[in-house]
Amino acid sequence: MFDVVVIGGGPSGATAAEDLARSGRKVAMIDRDGRIKPCGGAIPPRLIEDFFIPDSQIIARINTARMVSPTQRKVDIPIEDGFVGMVDRKDFDPFLRNRAKEAGAECMTGTFLRIERDAKGTHVVYRDKESGEEVSLATKLIIGADGARSKVAKAEVPGGDKIPYVIAYHEIIEAPAAGLNYDPKRCDVIYDGAISPDFYGWVFPHGTSCSVGMGTGVDGVDLKKATADLRVSAGLENCKTLRREGAPIPLKPMDRWDNGRDVVLSGDAAGVVAPSSGEGIYYAMLGGRVAATAASACLETGRVKDLQLARKLFMREHKSVFKVLGAMQNAYYRSDERRERFVSLCHDVDVQKLTFEAYMNKRLIKARPMAHLKIGLKNLAHLTRLVSETRV
Structure with a gap:
C-alpha cells in the first residue's frame, strides 16, 4: 500500500515524488521511458534556488532577450542583475527522476492505463514496459502529473477534457559558436504571424546546441515548415538536427485540480503554463510541490478537502501574474x-x-x-x- 502514486515523471511529477519521499511518505512514480517534451529549456534563477539545481544542469546562461516583430524589427532587452538559465530536458528530467529515487521514491517504467476502485480501496493500473503486463498498485492518494492531455484529469476532474492548448514543435540542432543572426548568449522570441498566427517562435541557445521551434493552436499550420523558416532566418539551416519533438502545451490553469476524493493534479495536467510566455518548467515544479503539500495534509488529517490546498497555494502567489x-x-x-x-x-x-x-x-x-x-x-x-x- 502506497501513500501516494504519482503518475508522470516530468519536472512536476518528479518534484512531487521527491518531496513526498523526503517527508517520509511511501510513494511510487510511474513514468513512460524515453519521452522528451519539446521545450525551450529556460529556467529563472528562482527555480535554481528554490529547487537546488546544480550548476552541472545549467548548459547556458543567457544575458539578452531579443523580440522580433512581423516586420523584422528587433528589440534587444538586456537582463540586468541576473540571467536566464538553460537546461536540456533530455538530461534535466532524468536528473529530477533520479533525485526522487535517491530520496526514496519507487520508480516504475510503464504506461498508465486506469484507476480502479473497489471495496479494498484505490488502485492505479499501468502496463509495465519491460514485461508488457498490467500491474496494479494499491494507494491512498494519486497525483496526476501526466501532461497537457492528461488521462487522469480527463477521467477524474471536472473540466479535465477541455483545457485549451497550443501544439509546440521544436528541433534541437548543433549550434555554431556564433553567427550572423545567432548569438549563443541571446534568446530570440519571434512574434510573426508567418511563423505562428496565435503564439510565437523561438531560438534558444543550449550551449553547443540550440532549440528552434514554435507553437500554435490553429489547425492546418505547418509546424515543421515554420521551424525550417526560423532556422533559415537565424542562419542555422545547415546545422545538424539532433532530435525533433512535439507536444501540447496548456494555456490556462484549470478551475479545479482535485476530484474531492483521492486525486489531485499538478503541472501541465492542471494547466499551469504561463499565458503569453508559455513558460512551464518553474510552474510545473511548483505545481508538483504544492500537490505534494496538499497530499501530505490530506494524509495527516484524513480530510479530502485538504487536496484543494494545491490550487489555493499556487494561486495565492501566482494568480496575478497569470x-x-x-x-x-x-x-x-x-x-x-x-x-x-x-x-x-x-x-x-x-x-x-x-x-x-x-x-x-x-x-x-x-x-x-x-x-x-x-x-x-x-x-x-x-x-x-x-x-x-x-x-x-
Missing part, C-alpha cells in the same frame, strides 16, 4: 498589427526592467508604482492606436 499574462496574450497575439505594437512597447526601459524582474523573481514587482502607471498608459495608447506602431 491574469496579467493572459490579458497580454489576448490583447497582442490576435494580429500582426497588434504584435508589431507589442514589440514597439518592448522598447520601453520600464517594460524591460519590470518584465525581467518579474521573470527572475516570479512575482509582480510593486516597488515602483509610477513605472507601473507609465506602462499602463503606454499599453493603453498602443492598443487604442494613439501612437504609431513604428514609434520607438
Whole structure:
C-alpha cells in the first residue's frame, strides 16, 4: 500500500515524488521511458534556488532577450542583475527522476492505463514496459502529473477534457559558436504571424546546441515548415538536427485540480503554463510541490478537502501574474498589427526592467508604482492606436 502514486515523471511529477519521499511518505512514480517534451529549456534563477539545481544542469546562461516583430524589427532587452538559465530536458528530467529515487521514491517504467476502485480501496493500473503486463498498485492518494492531455484529469476532474492548448514543435540542432543572426548568449522570441498566427517562435541557445521551434493552436499550420523558416532566418539551416519533438502545451490553469476524493493534479495536467510566455518548467515544479503539500495534509488529517490546498497555494502567489499574462496574450497575439505594437512597447526601459524582474523573481514587482502607471498608459495608447506602431 502506497501513500501516494504519482503518475508522470516530468519536472512536476518528479518534484512531487521527491518531496513526498523526503517527508517520509511511501510513494511510487510511474513514468513512460524515453519521452522528451519539446521545450525551450529556460529556467529563472528562482527555480535554481528554490529547487537546488546544480550548476552541472545549467548548459547556458543567457544575458539578452531579443523580440522580433512581423516586420523584422528587433528589440534587444538586456537582463540586468541576473540571467536566464538553460537546461536540456533530455538530461534535466532524468536528473529530477533520479533525485526522487535517491530520496526514496519507487520508480516504475510503464504506461498508465486506469484507476480502479473497489471495496479494498484505490488502485492505479499501468502496463509495465519491460514485461508488457498490467500491474496494479494499491494507494491512498494519486497525483496526476501526466501532461497537457492528461488521462487522469480527463477521467477524474471536472473540466479535465477541455483545457485549451497550443501544439509546440521544436528541433534541437548543433549550434555554431556564433553567427550572423545567432548569438549563443541571446534568446530570440519571434512574434510573426508567418511563423505562428496565435503564439510565437523561438531560438534558444543550449550551449553547443540550440532549440528552434514554435507553437500554435490553429489547425492546418505547418509546424515543421515554420521551424525550417526560423532556422533559415537565424542562419542555422545547415546545422545538424539532433532530435525533433512535439507536444501540447496548456494555456490556462484549470478551475479545479482535485476530484474531492483521492486525486489531485499538478503541472501541465492542471494547466499551469504561463499565458503569453508559455513558460512551464518553474510552474510545473511548483505545481508538483504544492500537490505534494496538499497530499501530505490530506494524509495527516484524513480530510479530502485538504487536496484543494494545491490550487489555493499556487494561486495565492501566482494568480496575478497569470491574469496579467493572459490579458497580454489576448490583447497582442490576435494580429500582426497588434504584435508589431507589442514589440514597439518592448522598447520601453520600464517594460524591460519590470518584465525581467518579474521573470527572475516570479512575482509582480510593486516597488515602483509610477513605472507601473507609465506602462499602463503606454499599453493603453498602443492598443487604442494613439501612437504609431513604428514609434520607438
